[in-house]
Amino acid sequence: MGGGIAWSESVASNRTNQDLPVIARFDVRYRNYLAPDGSINRPLPASASDAKVLIALYRSMVLVRLFDRKAVALQRTGRLGTYAVSLGQEAVSPGIASAMREEDVLLPSYRDNGALIWRGVKLEEILLFWGGDERGSHFSGPTNDFPFCVPVGSQAPHAAGVAYAFKLRKEPRVAVCMFGDGATSKGDVYEAMNFAGAHKLPVVFVATNNQWAISVPLRLQTSCETLAQKAIAAGFTGEQVDGSDVLAVRAAAEEAITAARDGNGPRFIEAVTYRLGDHTTSDDASRYRSPDEVQAHWKKEPIARLRAYLVGQKLWSKLDEERLSAECNERIEAAVEHYLTTAPRRRETMFDHLYANLPEVYAAQRRELAGGHDA
Amino acid sequence: MPEVTLVEAVNLALGRAMEDDPSVVVLGEDVGINGGVFRATVGLQKRFGPERVLDTPLAELLISGLCVGMAAQGLRPVGEIQFMGFIYPCLDQLVNHASRMRNRTQGRLTCPMVLRTPHGAGIRAPEHHSESTEAMLAHIPGLRVVMPSSPESAYGLLLAAIRDPDPVVFLEPTRLYRAAKGEVEDNGEALPLDRAFVLRDGRDITMISWGAVLKETAAAADALSDEGISAEVIDLATLKPYDEDTVLRSVAKTGRCIIVHEAARTGGFGAEIAATVAECSLASLLAPVTRVTGYDTIIPMARLEQHYMPSVDRIVTAARKLCQFR
Ligand SMILES: Cc1ncc(C[n+]2csc(CCOP(=O)(O)OP(=O)(O)O)c2C)c(N)n1
Numbered sequence: 001m002g003g004g005i006a007w008s009e010s011v012a013s014n015r016t017n018q019d020l021p022v023i024a025r026f027d028v029r030y031r032n033y034l035a036p037d038g039s040i041n042r043p044l045p046a047s048a049s050d051a052k053v054l055i056a057l058y059r060s061m062v063l064v065r066l067f068d069r070k071a072v073a074l075q076r077t078g079r080l081g082t083y084a085v086s087l088g089q090e091a092v093s094p095g096i097a098s099a100m101r102e103e104d105v106l107l108p109s110y111r112d113n114g115a116l117i118w119r120g121v122k123l124e125e126i127l128l129f130w131g132g133d134e135r136g137s138h139f140s141g142p143t144n145d146f147p148f149c150v151p152v153g154s155q156a157p158h159a160a161g162v163a164y165a166f167k168l169r170k171e172p173r174v175a176v177c178m179f180g181d182g183a184t185s186k187g188d189v190y191e192a193m194n195f196a197g198a199h200k201l202p203v204v205f206v207a208t209n210n211q212w213a214i215s216v217p218l219r220l221q222t223s224c225e226t227l228a229q230k231a232i233a234a235g236f237t238g239e240q241v242d243g244s245d246v247l248a249v250r251a252a253a254e255e256a257i258t259a260a261r262d263g264n265g266p267r268f269i270e271a272v273t274y275r276l277g278d279h280t281t282s283d284d285a286s287r288y289r290s291p292d293e294v295q296a297h298w299k300k301e302p303i304a305r306l307r308a309y310l311v312g313q314k315l316w317s318k319l320d321e322e323r324l325s326a327e328c329n330e331r332i333e334a335a336v337e338h339y340l341t342t343a344p345r346r347r348e349t350m351f352d353h354l355y356a357n358l359p360e361v362y363a364a365q366r367r368e369l370a371g372g373h374d375a
Numbered sequence: 376m377p378e379v380t381l382v383e384a385v386n387l388a389l390g391r392a393m394e395d396d397p398s399v400v401v402l403g404e405d406v407g408i409n410g411g412v413f414r415a416t417v418g419l420q421k422r423f424g425p426e427r428v429l430d431t432p433l434a435e436l437l438i439s440g441l442c443v444g445m446a447a448q449g450l451r452p453v454g455e456i457q458f459m460g461f462i463y464p465c466l467d468q469l470v471n472h473a474s475r476m477r478n479r480t481q482g483r484l485t486c487p488m489v490l491r492t493p494h495g496a497g498i499r500a501p502e503h504h505s506e507s508t509e510a511m512l513a514h515i516p517g518l519r520v521v522m523p524s525s526p527e528s529a530y531g532l533l534l535a536a537i538r539d540p541d542p543v544v545f546l547e548p549t550r551l552y553r554a555a556k557g558e559v560e561d562n563g564e565a566l567p568l569d570r571a572f573v574l575r576d577g578r579d580i581t582m583i584s585w586g587a588v589l590k591e592t593a594a595a596a597d598a599l600s601d602e603g604i605s606a607e608v609i610d611l612a613t614l615k616p617y618d619e620d621t622v623l624r625s626v627a628k629t630g631r632c633i634i635v636h637e638a639a640r641t642g643g644f645g646a647e648i649a650a651t652v653a654e655c656s657l658a659s660l661l662a663p664v665t666r667v668t669g670y671d672t673i674i675p676m677a678r679l680e681q682h683y684m685p686s687v688d689r690i691v692t693a694a695r696k697l698c699q700f701r
Contacts (some may be wrong), residue, residue: 080551081677082501112503132499132677150502151461152433185432187464215409221432288408309523318487347682350675365670 019077028228032242036300038114038308045251051315053098057246058310060094061303064114065122066328068277068338071130075281079340083130084111088244088276092208095249096116099257100176103160103369107146107155107177111208119145123335124342130341132223134353152213153183156192156205163201163266174260175203178255182213184227191232193268197235200265204256205231207268208243210275215288231268243271244302274303287349308318346370376558381675384526385415385559386492386534389453390655393423395563399537400445401437402429403455412494413552418644439465442488442542443472451537456492460503462658465490466511466559473542474517481607486542490534494522494546495587496669497638497684499677505549507586507638507669512613513647519543520615521568524589528612531566539568548587555590571618573625577607580631582623583648585611588637588685594688595635604698614644622648623655630661630693631697640668662700667693 033044047053056197074080082085086093089205100106100119108115113126120141127294129136130146136148144162149155159177166173171224183189184207196203207227211218224230231238239256240250249271256267278285285294310316358366379387380603393399401414401416401423407430410417420428421669431438442452456462469490520535521543523529529547536543548555571577574589575596584592589610596606607625610618626632632652634645645666652664667685675683 081499130501132501133679134676148502152502182433185434185437187434187436213404214412215405215407216430216433220430279493282412287410344678346681350670350672350679350683361672365672369670 009326013158013317026229026232028226028240030237030240030242031248032245033247033251034242034305036244036305036306038312039237040309042318044247045254047250047254048247051313052251054247054310054315056307057098057250058303058316060114060118061090061246061306061327062324063331064090064093064117066304066325067113067117067126067332070332071127072281074127074336080127080130080293082280082282083133084280085277086111088297088301089208089210090114090271091306092206092243092273092295093236095246096176096178096253096269098250099253100174102142103145104142104174104176104257106163106176107159108148109152109155109183109208110148110150111180112148112178113281116141116145116148118212123324123332124338127339128260128342133342133344135345136340142254146224150178153186153188154180155179156183156189157195159203159205159310160192160196160201163196163203164199169198172261173202174257175201176206176207176257177203178206178270179209179225180213181207181209181218182216182221184230185221190230193231193234196266197231200263202260202263203266204253204260205266205268206253206269209270209272211277212275213283213287214279214283228268228270228271231266234266235266236266236268238270240270240272242271244300244305246302274300274301291331334356376560379526379559380553381523381526381547382413382415384530384557384559385533386417386419386548387559388530388537388595389416389419390422391561391563392425392451392453392534392537392575393419395679396537398449399453400427400429401453402431403457404431404433404457406430406455411455415491415547415626416455420608435461435464439468439490442466442490442601443476443486445487446473446488447476447484451487451489453489453491453537456490456536458500458504459494459506459508459605459611462490462492462506467646469512469518469542469544469624470515473643474515477541478517485540487508489536489545491533491544491545491547493549493552495549496674497550497587499548499623499680502676505680507636509546509614510638510642510644510647513644515615517541517566518615519613520546521613522546522548522586524548524551524610525555525611526559526612528566528572528601530561530675531564532549532568532612534563536682538565542605542614543568546586550587551590560592568615569618572610572612573607573621574610575606575608577629578605578609579629580604580697581607581609581622581625581629581632582633582690582694583609583611584633584635585614586637588635591685591687594637594687595647597695598691599694602695603696606694617648619628619655620634621649622652626652626656627659630659631666632660632664632699633690633693633697634664635667635686635690636668638670641671643668662697665693665697
């Protein structure tokens with residue numbers, strides 16, 4: 001036989017490939033405790049066996065859902081600006097925030113209302129923000145927490161910076177940075193993770209994978225099987241959790257935050273969930289996804305799931321539910337009232353907080369604006 | 376001729392350009408099935424397929440960098456950045472690559488790309504959705520910065536931008552997307568770039584503006600004419616390179632010049648025009664060149680943003696003051 005060069009080379013290269021040693025292998029774990037019907041898949045983690053914790057998580061999820069509903073109603077009647085709902089993904093925010101300590105720092109995305117609320121931000125402050133008033137970002141709650149980040153992903157480098165400060169000062173604190181699946185396509189996020197990995201910083205990155213970045217589905221965002229594996233390239237562990245199972249989110253967050261606090265470097269959590277609503281109040285999701293798809297995900301939504309479990313455990317009753325709704329609605333109404341009766345700031349205040357000391361040239365502009373008051 | 380909105384005119388121009396030239400590619404976040412968050416690309420994916428109307432990952436630097444690569448390969452990419460507040464990651468590509476590809480390679484590689492983005496405040500949008508930082512872009516040598524102010528100019532200028540052999544940033548006045556209506560014939564006729572348009576002839580004062588705030592400028596001209604002041608209104612349209620000639624000719628005639636822009640005053644593009652007028656037309660000036668602009672502050676969120684914007688009142692007051700110089 002002639003033994004053409006092409007033939008022998010291809011055989012040779014195949015053989016060599018097989019012989020090449022594997023120098024690294026990685027895996028990505030998936031965590032889930034609660035099935036969509038509320039039954040348990042595996043032994044619950046310690047925190048989740050505490051009824052008080054479970055009920056607190058449940059209450060916060062319900063509060064967020066009712067608050068969202070109200071916010072949308074306000075927007076529809078022209079009393080609030082564009083608003084990002086978290087319908088269907090309510091398990092993520094409290095799951096993450098409840099594992100944080102007060103002295104940790106949260107760096108949220110615009111959809112993480114629930115995490116802010118858990119950390120003590122007032123409902124009226126959130127309304128003020130979405131109502132177009134900067135005072136909404138001067139919120140109550142941990143004073144070091146970052147405001148909502150509207151540009152997608154640009155808060156991730158801040159999180160690395162915050163964590164670097166903790167490390168430099170040897171403080172046992174953790175930065176927790178939240179963003180969506182779309183954000184993982186941004187260089188900002190990878191750059192932050194890469195640095196955090198290289199310096200073993202105490203930071204936890206949380207990607208809420210709700211499958212859609214406005215109209216762009218995950219498969220056009222990445223061909224990665226999981227987002228969690230993006231951590232591997234940055235040198236640390238990424239884990240995927242069922243993001244509609246608040247117990248899984250909470251347990252993953254606890255583990256990751258503890259590891260970070262103990263000096264074991266960053267972690268990445270991908271919480272796989274689903275946005276049941278529109279992207280924001282200016283979006284119409286029916287343009288790009290089918291009712292069937294959405295309907296299927298309603299069957300897995302986080303609130304009904306935890307409720308089923310709690311009811312099964314005799315930890316929750318219909319009466320409890322009614323009381324909770326009433327209580328939430330009362331709290332929400334009070335916040336709305338507060339928001340609606342907060343007068344706009346005087347126009348010249350747009351210069352306040354621009355600089356620590358307003359340079360005189362700009363002070364003159366401020367006076368010009370003040371002079372324009374309708375007396 | 377059909378009446379269309381400004382955003383519909385953008386859509387018409389994109390469709391026409393893609394129809395006429397198979398190398399035109401539209402890319403960006405949500406430009407496909409969703410038709411863009413403002414619907415500028417509505418229907419295009421259906422007409423031209425997902426390879427020519429490409430939903431990109433959420434990555435602005437990528438969008439601008441892809442455009443550079445595609446353009447260097449003879450495609451005519453038209454990238455969309457959803458809001459001007461998200462254009463900043465593109466600056467690296469615009470400054471370091473797009474604008475200087477031709478120069479660096481002495482013409483061996485070129486960059487016929489367009490980057491479109493909504494521009495400006497006044498739509499009660501969330502934070503970072505109301506930017507008007509055109510001066511920053513106009514400072515970059517090798518780039519073109521274009522801003523239409525009506526459906527007609529959106530159609531004609533966008534076609535010109537896509538056909539232009541160099542990189543163009545095309546800033547679309549968000550406030551006018553639906554508010555501005557006009558008759559546009561989809562005849563494939565471009566308007567000239569690098570040329571200002573005299574929207575209204577006048578004798579006493581030259582008012583120069585661009586984009587959405589031309590609306591207030593024109594209204595101010597109306598108000599002034601009731602007082603017997605005849606204002607010439609110029610739509611600058613291309614900011615980089617801008618049409619000094621039309622500006623200077625007008626100022627030579629009127630002797631007075633007001634520049635109106637929504638962007639913050641310091642380092643704004645108005646300063647550039649004022650400097651040119653001062654350098655070249657001192658002899659014909661009857662009054663100091665004046666700017667009416669946004670304030671030197673972050674554009675406030677919805678509740679205060681209207682107080683930030685140059686109002687008809689502020690423009691009229693400034694014009695009156697200039698006319699007191701005799
Ligand atoms: C840098 C940047 N580009 C574009 C936008 C416009 N935008 C707002 S939300 C969004 C999709 C974000 O998707 P994802 O990161 O998955 O988060 P989700 O909204 O699903 O929570 C886009 C494109 C933005 N806010 N920031």
